[in-house]
Amino acid sequence: MNGVLPTLLGATARLEDGQRSRGREALLSGAQRLATLLRAQGTRVLATLLDNGLPWLLADLAAAEAGLVHVPLPLFFSPAQVQHALAAAGVDSLLLPPALTSRFPQLTAQALTLDGQDLALLRLPARPPALPAGTAKITFTSGTTGAPKGVCLGNEGMRRVTAGLVQALEPLAVSRHLCALPLAVLLENIAGLMAPLLRGATCIAPPLAELGLSGSSSFDAQRFDAALRQHRPGSLILLPQMLRAWVAHLQQSGRRAPEDLKLVAVGGAAVGAKLLLQARALGIPAYEGYGLSEGASVQTLNLPWADRPGSAGRALPHAELRVAPDGEIEVRGSLFLGYLGEVADASDWWPSGDLGHLDEAGFLHVSGRKKHVLITAFGRNVAPEWVETALRGEPAIGQAVVYGEGMSALCAVLWPSRLDLDNAALQAAVDAANAGLPDYARVRLWLRARAAFSPETGLATANGRPLRDAIWRAHEAALASPLTH
Structure with a gap:
C-alpha cells in the first residue's frame, strides 16, 4: 500500500451493509485489490453509479489508494445528467451494477466480483480532463438546472473536514452510524462515512430501499423507523423532509425514537426551530447544521452542549465563517479547488451565495439564498x-x-x-x-x-x-x- 489507506480507517473501523460485515483489514485488502485492477486498466478518472453498500466504500478507498479521481454519481440522477457528468469530468472507467449496463449499449462491460457482489466495469473513450491540480473527487450538485455542476475537491480539504468532525463529535462517543442518505451525496460521504470510519466506528450502509428511500424524494417513514430499530445506530444524517415525515409517523403511531440515538444531524435545507423541538419531544436528538459542497460538505453544526434551535450552529474546528457587508456568508478552511471547466478563485474566502448573520455567541443564522x-x-x-x-x-x-x-x-x-x-x-x-x-x-x-x-x-x-x-x-x-x- 502507498500509505494512504491506513490513514483513512481507524483501528476498529467496520462496515455493515445488511448482508456482510467487514472490519478494517478486510476493507483495506479489498480496496487494495480493486486499486491494483484499476491501475492495470489505466484508469485515471473513475465514476461509480452504485447504491449504498460495501462496493461503494471499496471503490472510494481504491480510488484514494491508486491516486485516481473518484466521481460518485447518485442513482437518482437522470440518464442525461449522468451522461453530462461523465463527459464533463473526463471519466474513463465506470463501475456499476450489471443491470444498469443497458443504459450504455455502445460500451463493452467487463464483469468483476467485488467481495461477493457482481459488478460491471465499463471503459469509456479516453478524454483527458482539464482538472485543477490535486483533484481527488468531483461531486456534482444538481443545482437549479438540469446540468449538474462539478465541484473539484482535494484530499487535504476533505481530510480537514473529517478530522474536524471527529474532534467535534468525540464527546458523543458514537460507535454506530447509519447511512440514511446516498453515499454519492457529499454530506453522507464525508460526514456520515469517512468521519465515523476515521474514528473507528461501525458504519451501517444497507441499500437505500431497505431504509424506505427511493429516488430523490420518495421516503417511507414507517419502513425507515423499523430499520432504525433493527440497526440501532447512535447517529445519522437526515434531510428536513425526512425528519418531518419521521416525526409525523411517530406522532401517528404513538411511539418514541429509539434510545440508542445520540445525534441526528439535519441539513440540506432550512429546518426551523418548530420542527426540531417537535422531534426532540419524541426523543429524536435532532440538531441543525450548514454546509456547502465548495467547503467539502459541512461547516457548522449545533451540538447538545452548544445548541440554539433556529440557528445552524457554530463553526466546526475545520471551518471559519464571516459575513460580508451585504449579508452574504463567506467560509474558508476546507475549500474546493475549483469548478470543472472554470478557473479557480484565488481568494481564501468563498462567497456561499447564502445570506445570514452570526449572533453574539457565534451561532450562524441563515436566512436564504442571495439570488432569491x-x-x-x-x-x-x-x-x-x-x-x-x-x-x-x-x-x-x-x-x-x-x-x-x-x-x-x-x-x-x-x-x-x-x-x-x-x-x-x-x-x-x-x-x-x-x-x-x-x-x-x-x-x-x-x-x-x-x-x-x-x-x-x-x-x-x-x-x-x-x-x-x-x-x-x-x-x-x-x-x-x-x-x-
Missing part, C-alpha cells in the same frame, strides 16, 4: 426561504414556495403533507405560520399546487429542490387572481 431575495411593492426585502420554513413547520404543509417580487403581498404555492388534507386544513396552517411572522412577511394569497414538487413532475431538481421558475409558470395564472385558493 425578493423586494415587495412596499420596498421590503424578504428571503422567501424564511417564510417557507415557517410554512413547512406546520404539520399540514409538506412543501411550500413563496413569491412576492414587486407584489403588494406575498403569495405561496403549497402541497399538503397528506393527500387527504383539504384546503381548510391548509388555510389553518397558513394562519398559524403567519401568526409568527411580521406583517410584511405574511402570506396573503396561496393556492394548492397542481402536483407535488418532484423531478417526476418537472417541479424539482434531481435531488428534490423545488424549481421556483417552473412552479411559477405552472401556477402563474391562478396566482394572479386576487382571491385566496
Whole structure:
C-alpha cells in the first residue's frame, strides 16, 4: 500500500451493509485489490453509479489508494445528467451494477466480483480532463438546472473536514452510524462515512430501499423507523423532509425514537426551530447544521452542549465563517479547488451565495439564498426561504414556495403533507405560520399546487429542490387572481 489507506480507517473501523460485515483489514485488502485492477486498466478518472453498500466504500478507498479521481454519481440522477457528468469530468472507467449496463449499449462491460457482489466495469473513450491540480473527487450538485455542476475537491480539504468532525463529535462517543442518505451525496460521504470510519466506528450502509428511500424524494417513514430499530445506530444524517415525515409517523403511531440515538444531524435545507423541538419531544436528538459542497460538505453544526434551535450552529474546528457587508456568508478552511471547466478563485474566502448573520455567541443564522431575495411593492426585502420554513413547520404543509417580487403581498404555492388534507386544513396552517411572522412577511394569497414538487413532475431538481421558475409558470395564472385558493 502507498500509505494512504491506513490513514483513512481507524483501528476498529467496520462496515455493515445488511448482508456482510467487514472490519478494517478486510476493507483495506479489498480496496487494495480493486486499486491494483484499476491501475492495470489505466484508469485515471473513475465514476461509480452504485447504491449504498460495501462496493461503494471499496471503490472510494481504491480510488484514494491508486491516486485516481473518484466521481460518485447518485442513482437518482437522470440518464442525461449522468451522461453530462461523465463527459464533463473526463471519466474513463465506470463501475456499476450489471443491470444498469443497458443504459450504455455502445460500451463493452467487463464483469468483476467485488467481495461477493457482481459488478460491471465499463471503459469509456479516453478524454483527458482539464482538472485543477490535486483533484481527488468531483461531486456534482444538481443545482437549479438540469446540468449538474462539478465541484473539484482535494484530499487535504476533505481530510480537514473529517478530522474536524471527529474532534467535534468525540464527546458523543458514537460507535454506530447509519447511512440514511446516498453515499454519492457529499454530506453522507464525508460526514456520515469517512468521519465515523476515521474514528473507528461501525458504519451501517444497507441499500437505500431497505431504509424506505427511493429516488430523490420518495421516503417511507414507517419502513425507515423499523430499520432504525433493527440497526440501532447512535447517529445519522437526515434531510428536513425526512425528519418531518419521521416525526409525523411517530406522532401517528404513538411511539418514541429509539434510545440508542445520540445525534441526528439535519441539513440540506432550512429546518426551523418548530420542527426540531417537535422531534426532540419524541426523543429524536435532532440538531441543525450548514454546509456547502465548495467547503467539502459541512461547516457548522449545533451540538447538545452548544445548541440554539433556529440557528445552524457554530463553526466546526475545520471551518471559519464571516459575513460580508451585504449579508452574504463567506467560509474558508476546507475549500474546493475549483469548478470543472472554470478557473479557480484565488481568494481564501468563498462567497456561499447564502445570506445570514452570526449572533453574539457565534451561532450562524441563515436566512436564504442571495439570488432569491425578493423586494415587495412596499420596498421590503424578504428571503422567501424564511417564510417557507415557517410554512413547512406546520404539520399540514409538506412543501411550500413563496413569491412576492414587486407584489403588494406575498403569495405561496403549497402541497399538503397528506393527500387527504383539504384546503381548510391548509388555510389553518397558513394562519398559524403567519401568526409568527411580521406583517410584511405574511402570506396573503396561496393556492394548492397542481402536483407535488418532484423531478417526476418537472417541479424539482434531481435531488428534490423545488424549481421556483417552473412552479411559477405552472401556477402563474391562478396566482394572479386576487382571491385566496
